[in-house]
Amino acid sequence: MACVKQAGRFTCLLSGLFLAGPVMGAGDSIDADGWRLVETVAEGQIYHREIEGSSVPWAMLVTTFDTPPERVHAVVVDYDHFAEFIPNVFKSRVMAHEGRTQWVYHHLHFPKPITDRIYLIKSTDRKCQVQQPCYRVE
Template sequence: MNAQAATPISRNPFAEGNLSPEGWIATETVNGIRLYRHEIDGSAIPALRAETLFQATPQQIYEIISDYDHFTAFVPQVEKSRILKQAGNTLWVYQRLSFPPPFAARQYVLQSSDQLSRPEKLYFRVNWTLDQEQSRELLGTKDSIPTAFAGFWELRPGQKDHTTAATYAVYLDPGGKLPAWLVNRGTRRLLPALITAIRKKLQRF
């Protein structure tokens, strides 16, 4: 089945009530990163989740994962990333995501919000979802826009001082002619690669 044949229950499966907690299935642990998957009704592409512990405070991790203007310096496969506008706790972010040849890159606008964060309690929650309307308005075509792209970061203090218990979840249906098995393999590799990249960035602080 091609990725374009997927019919997700929602463009944002992480919206309240869409995914059951018991639906998450542990798949493997890689370098201290626990990976999970959650099947999506009507889609060949599952939602993925990673849990890990960072040797840094939640505030430090939040500053990294919300620094969209500098994603190209450390986030795998992100060729372009810039904040377009901000309204309160919501950001609109343009990004270009590369894929190995011969597959075309995807461009899009994400709507990102941290309104659920509680910095005074060292708790941070960043949610994002694809803004189809803004993406088409900016790019002028839907051919390179993903069918669905959503996810979240959740950051809490770890059991030890100066540590962060982090959860990262993502659902990506790039659309087009990419086969679902290739999308699943690529996204599965992206999660530990992203967390490893953040760990390396922390070492330079």
């Protein structure tokens, strides 16, 4: 995740396999990191990036929040409560901590014919400094 504060608004890039879905449009432009714009929705822009050996791409949502950066960061790393506010998250909990790294268990539940997914995700919280303090979770 990368976030930038601009003129009182807060822009975040969220990416991960749990956001992945079928390619919905064919954007011709691919940036230097391999991200391709596939759709613009009310919530922001959806990008995909291919994963070698997988038919499921990485997905990234670029959106803007009108709230302080600290609050957005607190929600993004509130893994133990994801099931309370993220659709299809049946269970989520931090399994282990080591410094700024956490290993997080996610059980995603979907209606049939899609089967449930279970992930153990490594999440690292990093400090960053662009022109002002920012938050980064990888």
